[in-house]
Amino acid sequence: MKQKITLLIVAIFSISLYAQRSCGTEEYMKQKLQDPVFKAQYDASQEAFQREYENLQRSNFKRATIVIPVAVHFINGNASDRTCLENMAKQQVDILNADYRQTNADFSNWATASAQYPGINAGSLDVQFRLATKNHPTGTGLTEGNIAVTVGYIYGQNNQGQTTDSDPKWAGYLNIIVKNLDGGVLGYAPLGGNPSSGDAVVMDDQAFGAGSGCGIFSPNSPYNLGRTTTHEVGHYLNLDHPWASGSCSSDDGVSDTPNIDSSASGCPTPGSIVFCGNKSLTMNYMDYVDDACMYMFTQGQMTRSLAHLNTIRSQFKTNVLSVDSNVFEQSFAILSNPIENELRLSTANNILSENAKMQLFDLAGRSVFKADLNHRLSRQTIDISALKGGLYILKVTSGSNELSKKLIIQ
Numbered sequence: 453m454k455q456k457i458t459l460l461i462v463a464i465f466s467i468s469l470y471a472q473r474s475c476g477t478e479e480y481m482k483q484k485l486q487d488p489v490f491k492a493q494y495d496a497s498q499e500a501f502q503r504e505y506e507n508l509q510r511s512n513f514k515r516a517t518i519v520i521p522v523a524v525h526f527i528n529g530n531a532s533d534r535t536c537l538e539n540m541a542k543q544q545v546d547i548l549n550a551d552y553r554q555t556n557a558d559f560s561n562w563a564t565a566s567a568q569y570p571g572i573n574a575g576s577l578d579v580q581f582r583l584a585t586k587n588h589p590t591g592t593g594l595t596e597g598n599i600a601v602t603v604g605y606i607y608g609q610n611n612q613g614q615t616t617d618s619d620p621k622w623a624g625y626l627n628i629i630v631k632n633l634d635g636g637v638l639g640y641a642p643l644g645g646n647p648s649s650g651d652a653v654v655m656d657d658q659a660f661g662a663g664s665g666c667g668i669f670s671p672n673s674p675y676n677l678g679r680t681t682t683h684e685v686g687h688y689l690n691l692d693h694p695w696a697s698g699s700c701s702s703d704d705g706v707s708d709t710p711n712i713d714s715s716a717s718g719c720p721t722p723g724s725i726v727f728c729g730n731k732s733l734t735m736n737y738m739d740y741v742d743d744a745c746m747y748m749f750t751q752g753q754m755t756r757s758l759a760h761l762n763t764i765r766s767q768f769k770t771n772v773l774s775v776d777s778n779v780f781e782q783s784f785a786i787l788s789n790p791i792e793n794e795l796r797l798s799t800a801n802n803i804l805s806e807n808a809k810m811q812l813f814d815l816a817g818r819s820v821f822k823a824d825l826n827h828r829l830s831r832q833t834i835d836i837s838a839l840k841g842g843l844y845i846l847k848v849t850s851g852s853n854e855l856s857k858k859l860i861i862q
């Protein structure tokens with residue numbers, strides 16, 4: 453009898469552990485920062501971030517959409533589940549886009565909830581998360597045209613044969629590992645992640661994606677709408693929990709999140725929870741409520757994420773996405789107006805291939821000007837002062853993509 457009671461207590465305890473969301477990011481960062489190489493990189497990255505963050509708060513300088521190449525790694529996945537897992541990864545990427553671009557259906561709840569939080573505005577980020585489809589690392593079993601989803605691939609095996617959450621082979625991607633995590637932890641991520649290090653956002657196999665799941669990868673209510681990944685990617689984009697280190701005097705570095713010292717859970721009525729004398733913004737993706745009850749970032753959080761992205765965007769591997777001609781055209785803009793001595797061009801990052809070129813033709817169809825485009829830059833300026841005023845056709849070629857535009861040079 454005694455044994456049964458103990459078992460019952462253990463069962464209740466484990467249910468309550470699972471009912472409370474738990475994120476391992478703080479603990480993970482404590483461990484990572486003990487490594488002096490990681491710490492030096494982290495400090496340098498945070499310093500660059502801080503400069504960009506201050507810049508962004510001073511000006512509204514707008515750049516082209518940031519395209520983020522994503523790779524998803526289902527550790528211990530079965531090859532026979534590949535199609536199902538690929539669909540799960542695609543769905544999760546769609547959820548990230550909807551949450552960060554503020555196009556998810558649940559966001560409509562903010563219209564009423566916001567009355568509880570005067571002065572706080574919801575924010576979005578001009579990003580496109582996309583599963584990479586080209587130039588995959590060798591030895592991963594993926595071929596050209598496959599989406600970057602690995603199944604049963606051993607991520608980050610070190611010289612001692614131990615696996616880590618870091619794989620230099622996969623530098624340049626936003627990597628998401630999905631595996632079984634112990635202790636009720638639903639996920640963790642490097643705070644202010646750097647793609648060049650091959651570090652990954654790590655998700656529990658019961659808190660990734662949405663829907664009915666594939667084998668052991670099975671989204672479990674109430675964390676079954678893919679929002680735990682939105683939360684962990686938030687850490688990767690340098691967002692802290694709103695309660696920061698858990699005291700009223702600690703700060704998450706975002707000016708428009710209410711100052712609080714504790715997380716919320718379940719599905720609280722907006723405005724019903726007060727910490728440190730402030731109404732807790734419980735529906736924020738960086739809090740601990742159920743997936744169905746989190747649906748917004750603040751503008752301040754998105755400015756912070758954009759500042760971090762601006763400092764790491766050049767680390768994303770280029771030319772890993774197939775781009776259809778529509779996306780290519782839409783991602784391209786001419787910024788000079790009028791066009792005088794220079795042509796200022798803007799493209800989404802990761803769109804140009806290494807051999808991208810531009811050419812100008814006169815109305816008689818003669819090529820009068822040529823220049824290489826730098827595929828690593830999303831904005832570039834080309835000196836065209838040698839050309840006389842008049843009407844020209846601009847042609848840009850990049851891999852198999854091509855576009856033409858009429859230009860009037862003054």
Ligand SMILES: [Zn+2]
Pocket residue numbers: 475476477683684687693
């Ligand atoms: Zn967290």
